[in-house]
Amino acid sequence: MIEQQKNLASSRYFNRELSWLKFNERVLEEAANPAHPLLERLRFLSISGTNLDEFFMVRVAGLRGQQQRRIEELSIDGRTPSEQLSETVAAADALMAQQQKLWKKLIKELSAEGIKVVEPAAIGKTHQAEVERYFREQILPVLTPQALDPAHPFPFIPNQGISLIFDMRRKDDGEVVRQLVMIPSSLRRFVRLPGAGTRFVTIEDLIRHFVGQMFPDYLLIAAGAFRVIRDSDIEVEEEAEDLVRYFRSAIKRRRRGKIIRLKLEKGLPLELSTLIRNELGAGSSLVAETVGFLGIGDLAQLVDEDRPSLKFPPYSPRFPERILEHDGDCFAAIRQKDIVIHHPYESFDVVLAFLQQAALDPDVVAIKQTLYRAGKQSAVIRALCEAAEAGKSVTAIVELKARFDEEQNLHWASQLENSGVQVVYGFVDMKTHAKISLVVRREADGFRTYCHLGTGNYHPITAKIYTDISFFTADPRVGHDAGQIFNYITGYIPPSDLKLLTMSPLGLREKVMALIDQEIANVQAGKPGAVWAKLNSLVDKAVIDKLYEASEAGVEIDLVVRGICCLRPGVKGMSSRIRVKSVVGRFLEHSRIWAMGNGADLPNPKAKVFISSADWMSRNFDRRVEYMLPIENPTVHDQILDQVMVANLLDNQQSWMLRSDGRYERVKAGDMPFNLHHYFMTNASLSGRGGALADDKKVPTLNLVRRR
Numbered sequence: 001m002i003e004q005q006k007n008l009a010s011s012r013y014f015n016r017e018l019s020w021l022k023f024n025e026r027v028l029e030e031a032a033n034p035a036h037p038l039l040e041r042l043r044f045l046s047i048s049g050t051n052l053d054e055f056f057m058v059r060v061a062g063l064r065g066q067q068q069r070r071i072e073e074l075s076i077d078g079r080t081p082s083e084q085l086s087e088t089v090a091a092a093d094a095l096m097a098q099q100q101k102l103w104k105k106l107i108k109e110l111s112a113e114g115i116k117v118v119e120p121a122a123i124g125k126t127h128q129a130e131v132e133r134y135f136r137e138q139i140l141p142v143l144t145p146q147a148l149d150p151a152h153p154f155p156f157i158p159n160q161g162i163s164l165i166f167d168m169r170r171k172d173d174g175e176v177v178r179q180l181v182m183i184p185s186s187l188r189r190f191v192r193l194p195g196a197g198t199r200f201v202t203i204e205d206l207i208r209h210f211v212g213q214m215f216p217d218y219l220l221i222a223a224g225a226f227r228v229i230r231d232s233d234i235e236v237e238e239e240a241e242d243l244v245r246y247f248r249s250a251i252k253r254r255r256r257g258k259i260i261r262l263k264l265e266k267g268l269p270l271e272l273s274t275l276i277r278n279e280l281g282a283g284s285s286l287v288a289e290t291v292g293f294l295g296i297g298d299l300a301q302l303v304d305e306d307r308p309s310l311k312f313p314p315y316s317p318r319f320p321e322r323i324l325e326h327d328g329d330c331f332a333a334i335r336q337k338d339i340v341i342h343h344p345y346e347s348f349d350v351v352l353a354f355l356q357q358a359a360l361d362p363d364v365v366a367i368k369q370t371l372y373r374a375g376k377q378s379a380v381i382r383a384l385c386e387a388a389e390a391g392k393s394v395t396a397i398v399e400l401k402a403r404f405d406e407e408q409n410l411h412w413a414s415q416l417e418n419s420g421v422q423v424v425y426g427f428v429d430m431k432t433h434a435k436i437s438l439v440v441r442r443e444a445d446g447f448r449t450y451c452h453l454g455t456g457n458y459h460p461i462t463a464k465i466y467t468d469i470s471f472f473t474a475d476p477r478v479g480h481d482a483g484q485i486f487n488y489i490t491g492y493i494p495p496s497d498l499k500l501l502t503m504s505p506l507g508l509r510e511k512v513m514a515l516i517d518q519e520i521a522n523v524q525a526g527k528p529g530a531v532w533a534k535l536n537s538l539v540d541k542a543v544i545d546k547l548y549e550a551s552e553a554g555v556e557i558d559l560v561v562r563g564i565c566c567l568r569p570g571v572k573g574m575s576s577r578i579r580v581k582s583v584v585g586r587f588l589e590h591s592r593i594w595a596m597g598n599g600a601d602l603p604n605p606k607a608k609v610f611i612s613s614a615d616w617m618s619r620n621f622d623r624r625v626e627y628m629l630p631i632e633n634p635t636v637h638d639q640i641l642d643q644v645m646v647a648n649l650l651d652n653q654q655s656w657m658l659r660s661d662g663r664y665e666r667v668k669a670g671d672m673p674f675n676l677h678h679y680f681m682t683n684a685s686l687s688g689r690g691g692a693l694a695d696d697k698k699v700p701t702l703n704l705v706r707r708r
Helices: 002-012 016-031 038-068 081-112 125-142 203-209 243-255 270-279 296-303 330-336 349-360 379-389 406-418 476-491 508-524 541-553 618-622 634-650 676-682
Strands: 115-117 162-170 176-182 190-192 198-202 218-230 259-265 286-290 339-343 364-371 393-398 422-424 435-443 446-454 466-473 502-504 530-535 556-561 578-583 592-596 608-612 624-630 655-658 664-666
Touching: 016 038, 016 081, 016 664, 038 081, 038 218, 038 259, 038 296, 081 115, 081 286, 081 296, 125 203, 162 203, 162 270, 190 203, 190 296, 198 203, 218 270, 259 270, 330 349, 330 446, 330 466, 339 634, 349 364, 349 379, 349 435, 349 446, 349 466, 364 379, 364 476, 379 393, 379 406, 393 406, 393 476, 406 422, 435 476, 446 476, 466 634, 476 624, 502 508, 502 618, 508 530, 508 541, 508 592, 508 618, 508 624, 530 634, 541 556, 541 578, 556 634, 592 634, 608 634, 618 624, 634 676
Parallel strands: 115 198, 259 286, 364 393, 393 422, 530 556, 556 578
Antiparallel strands: 162 176, 162 218, 190 198, 218 259, 339 466, 364 435, 435 446, 446 466, 502 624, 530 592, 578 655, 592 608, 608 624, 655 664
16 A cells, blocks of 8 residues: 555656756756857856755755654655665766766867866976975965874864875885875865966875875875765754854854765775775765766866856846936836846846945835845845944844855844844744845835845845846835735734735745636636746645646646756646746746736736745745735736746747656757847846837847647
8 A cells, every 4th residue: 555655656746856866967968068168068067066065965964864763754756765865876876977977078178278187297397396386385384184093083074175095104114104184175176287378287186296295204105085075954943042052053063964975086995995984984974986076066166267268258237227217216216117127137236226225315214124145245234234324223134044154144144233233033943035125215205115025035146147036116015015024024923914925834835726726717617727837946745736636627837947846747637738847058047936827828918927935845835934926017017927937938948848757858949049048138128128118129029839
């Protein structure tokens, strides 16, 4: 009976972890895509490496923890933690083999372009003394060799660090001494060599080459490199009385998390590899021998090379003409009409300008802001500090549970408090993931509330590479609802009588399912039924089942799911009317948008269109504070539905279709190639054009040709 249930689950859903690895395969495929410039292909390769490291630090670590605690809870597709772990590690190993194979190919192509990664033997006699002096003066002082003997136990190895181990023979008495050298993260992984051309050598190869400088009285017997990946997730205990204190200690504990993955350089002598395994307690860890380059993510350093011809042409985002028509007055432009900004095609500077104007405007009396990820050099933080120092009431909800940004957020929280900002940390057991900014301004006819709601983070760096929606409005209904959400987070006051917004964990899943139910009812009434959704991940079982129900009721469903998708499309009798695609290209598709036909085929002017901070995942519905906002302004409605969504569905140059067996097939461009990123880079959005739109008829209309 249990086996039948597992088989049924497997036939209805894809595994979450394996689906994520499929996404990283698509990222890796872009590294092999000859349509991209060479250094951009290298960037995709490094991203795939960084992604895989994080996957082990969080997801694989979680599975291993469940396995060790004998938790037998089944995944959505009916697998136990042990079954998932086995299949996931096998798939990850295959992915790493693909990475190394591709690196060998790219290194040859880089060499042909004059960018070479060479062995130290290639330094040559002409530059040997110069490189040796550089090693002695710039590298050696930073290194701390440690003998391994009873007086010097094996040290703690930091997460993601490269370490070298040596067997050395002392010249005077022939005694063998074992030495360990941990390479500090402050040293660059690639060292540029002097002379003509662009040549690099890895830091670990350089250390091995000049090992005699470090150990002048020894002879080298054997050497090798290794790298560890540690459990880096932070589990928040419900009884934590002080979140700030808890996270400060948890971050320290994370740095010393259990080893999940141990990577050993191929060819490391058995005696040394056995020592490393035993000393690190890696008997239960996932050990792999790496043939090639340890730490693929570090290849990003080579991408920084100043070779414009080997990168995407530089792109400067537009500043919305609507704002410029009001002499840069954000409030005047928003007061006139709702406006949507499409990042990264339109500048994140408009979001900063909104907050900076609020900080400086004497008529602004209050600012409320959620902060999930704000980056290291945040103009958002500066604006909030300036506003508080100017005497305004400023509240910042700083999310400490933003994975891998916890330490940065603690720093910002301290800086904000020092400036007089009221800092709130939200809930112990939930993340505040909604991106909302609220500004209250005193005007001639009373107080008016201006709101910004985004699908992405208040992060000026990611805003240049993530596609997201920024929505600005002075609609009093949105202001009322946003205020209710802030009060829920800061004071645990449940919202009452929300006018437009829907929020989680208080009914967002139910609202999404009700919208799908309405499309089913439309079909049953003899009208068309249609659902479009653009998401990063689709995992929630209840919503997936509702989509299956809608499909077999006659609703046409088109999903653009960049990453994880547990829904199995195109299965007769279950999901025959569901199509799923993934877009992976120059920019990271990040905006969350969905649309309901509302009695007609999509797109149409009366369709129900929504933007949101949430993906369709259980964590977003149940364990995060999120929002969903209906788009009513006709121009904004047309831009999001007829431009953004249609362009995503039309794209055939960086898209993959998900098949019912779990395979992703690259879409063939055919006779009508269309690249959605190129389209938005070369065509201004509707909402931001303002009066300029009437004088410029060159924004092409997108027409979706239906092929069922």
